[in-house]
Amino acid sequence: ILNVEQSPQSLHVQEGDSTNFTCSFPSSNFYALHWYRWETAKSPEALFVMTLNGDEKKKGRISATLNTKEGYSYLYIKGSQPEDSATYLCAFLLYGQNFVFGPGTRLSVLP
Amino acid sequence: KAGVTQTPRYLIKTRGQQVTLSCSPISGHRSVSWYQQTPGQGLQFLFEYFSETQRNKGNFPGRFSGRQFSNSRSEMNVSTLELGDSALYLCASSLAPGPANTGELFFGEGSRLTVL
Numbered sequence: 001i002l003n004v005e006q007s008p009q010s011l012h013v014q015e016g017d018s019t020n021f022t023c024s025f026p027s028s029n030f031y032a033l034h035w036y037r038w039e040t041a042k043s044p045e046a047l048f049v050m051t052l053n054g055d056e057k058k059k060g061r062i063s064a065t066l067n068t069k070e071g072y073s074y075l076y077i078k079g080s081q082p083e084d085s086a087t088y089l090c091a092f093l094l095y096g097q098n099f100v101f102g103p104g105t106r107l108s109v110l111p
Numbered sequence: 112k113a114g115v116t117q118t119p120r121y122l123i124k125t126r127g128q129q130v131t132l133s134c135s136p137i138s139g140h141r142s143v144s145w146y147q148q149t150p151g152q153g154l155q156f157l158f159e160y161f162s163e164t165q166r167n168k169g170n171f172p173g174r175f176s177g178r179q180f181s182n183s184r185s186e187m188n189v190s191t192l193e194l195g196d197s198a199l200y201l202c203a204s205s206l207a208p209g210p211a212n213t214g215e216l217f218f219g220e221g222s223r224l225t226v227l
Contacts (some may be wrong), residue, residue, distance in 0.1 A: 004153075009154070031213065032213035036216075042220065043221065044201070044216075046215035046216065046217075046227075047165040049213060086201065087152070099144075099216070100156070101154040101155075101156075103153040104153060
């Protein structure tokens with residue numbers, strides 16, 4: 001059974017702080033990694049789709065990096081805002097298989 | 112463009128009953144997958160359908176079943192409900208399934224099932 005881990009489980013930061021979290025996944029047979037943001041009472045929405053080792057993606061204040069050789073991805077949020085409060089999920093895809101989701105990192109940004 | 116629609120949004124059942132949940136994907140999306148989320152757990156994969164065929168199935172008992180219709184709409188059914196089946200059930204659609212497609216999943220808002 002594949003295991004995707006995310007750390008930390010939760011964190012609280014002040015508005016304006018920068019933060020980052022980690023997604024760890026099996027490094028063999030990698031095919032793709034996704035990041036999703038899941039706000040309370042809404043549906044998860046894709047942030048990034050990453051497929052290549054060394055990928056770096058950016059969307060506004062949020063960016064992500066991917067290291068498939070060592071099996072991790074980092075998500076960075078620069079200058080956190082209260083609207084960034086959400087659970088951030090990573091999902092790992094093996095070739096020919098289904099997505100395996102991590103347990104998520106719950107971020108709370110305090111004004 | 113309409114998003115993924117799941118019905119019903121909330122439902123309450125008692126142990127031993129069965130339930131059917133429905134998912135209408137985004138127009139043009141042919142792949143539908145289902146996930147279960149329980150407190151403290153990540154999204155657990157149930158199954159994936161593409162062109163009316165089940166492509167993958169997660170590690171759930173046979174009480175969990177699903178199907179996909181020719182218009183790509185999907186239903187999942189849980190028979191003989193147990194208390195532990197209380198969860199949020201999410202449906203996601205995508206243009207096509209893996210392995211060739213690494214495209215993002217588009218999620219519905221989920222159906223929250225409570226089993227008493």
